[in-house]
Amino acid sequence: MRVRAIVNRAGGTLKGIAEEETRIVEAFRAAGVVADVRMTDSADIYEALKEAAQAPDLDAVVAGGGDGTLSCAAGHLAETGRPLGILPLGTLNHLARDAGIPAGIEEAAKTIAEGQVREIDLAEVNGRVFVNNSSVGLYPDMVMLRELEQEKLGRSKRRAMLSASLASLRSFRRHRLWISAPGLEAPIRTPLLFVGNNRYHVTLFGLGKRERLDEGELCLYAIRAKSRLHLFWAGIRGIFGKLDQQRDFITAYVSEAEISADRPVLVVSADGETFRMETPLRYRIRPKALRLIVPER
Numbered sequence: 232m233r234v235r236a237i238v239n240r241a242g243g244t245l246k247g248i249a250e251e252e253t254r255i256v257e258a259f260r261a262a263g264v265v266a267d268v269r270m271t272d273s274a275d276i277y278e279a280l281k282e283a284a285q286a287p288d289l290d291a292v293v294a295g296g297g298d299g300t301l302s303c304a305a306g307h308l309a310e311t312g313r314p315l316g317i318l319p320l321g322t323l324n325h326l327a328r329d330a331g332i333p334a335g336i337e338e339a340a341k342t343i344a345e346g347q348v349r350e351i352d353l354a355e356v357n358g359r360v361f362v363n364n365s366s367v368g369l370y371p372d373m374v375m376l377r378e379l380e381q382e383k384l385g386r387s388k389r390r391a392m393l394s395a396s397l398a399s400l401r402s403f404r405r406h407r408l409w410i411s412a413p414g415l416e417a418p419i420r421t422p423l424l425f426v427g428n429n430r431y432h433v434t435l436f437g438l439g440k441r442e443r444l445d446e447g448e449l450c451l452y453a454i455r456a457k458s459r460l461h462l463f464w465a466g467i468r469g470i471f472g473k474l475d476q477q478r479d480f481i482t483a484y485v486s487e488a489e490i491s492a493d494r495p496v497l498v499v500s501a502d503g504e505t506f507r508m509e510t511p512l513r514y515r516i517r518p519k520a521l522r523l524i525v526p527e528r
Contacts, residue, residue: 233289234290238268241273255268255295284313291313292304292307292308294316296321297323302504308521309520316339316342319332319334323503330523333526342526347528348522348524348525349445350521351519352521355515361428365499367424371498408453408490421481425453429450430448431452448516449487455481486515492512
């Protein structure tokens with residue numbers, strides 16, 4: 232088996248670059264995989280993955296990094312027929328977790344060598360592919376503040392996210408949105424609209440797990456909280472597993488949706504990264520658009 236592995240140097244679990252590159256190369260060699268391993272800076276990931284997706288004589292492209300890196304890889308590989316392998320080197324690794332891919336480098340390399348190819352869904356917003364979820368409101372605000380604290384104060388990702396979460400909650404605000412989807416036309420006011428690639432278990436301050444990656448649907452959750460206090464109590468209920476989908480969320484499961492707003496541009500997150508996008512936001516599911524290497528059942 233011959234692969235090209237594009238590894239993001241800024242992956243959340245990478246410590247010493249030289250040592251980690253050697254470890255990755257040895258892991259593939261031990262698994263019997265001929266791997267062209269390329270350690271890549273974040274600014275060059277897009278072009279490196281694009282080139283790998285088009286390179287001849289490869290059995291698969293491997294992306295090493297967090298969900299943002301995987302999202303970029305999926306966008307290039309979608310519907311090309313070339314499989315994606317994952318080295319879960321990010322902080323949270325939601326896609327790898329939901330696909331059952333082990334977290335260790337050696338175990339992940341063995342999965343790429345011995346696993347099976349499975350077709351999974353992708354989602355997109357205004358043409359940008361995401362593998363996990365996208366959101367408007369509270370979470371993108373948190374991500375922007377987190378990145379600012381990491382850059383200016385040098386804080387770790389987790390510590391910066393905690394500080395950013397508290398700051399975002401203090402500046403609580405609701406967005407005026409209009410959801411247009413098959414069977415649903417509704418105005419909403421919400422601090423957070425969440426759009427998932429397939430169905431997530433209901434949770435508030437942490438992402439629940441997906442049982443399926445190929446159900447062919449988007450899940451839309453809009454928190455009903457009208458004030459900071461309402462949001463606080465929803466968070467308390469979430470901690471104790473008492474969130475109620477009907478009481479706490481506006482919920483829809485659809486194949487596509489258009490989100491309009493009272494402003495021409497919204498800050499949108501997709502797989503943990505933020506972007507400014509013109510409204511309306513057009514979401515759609517792309518059923519079985521990506522071939523992913525996963526452990527044998």
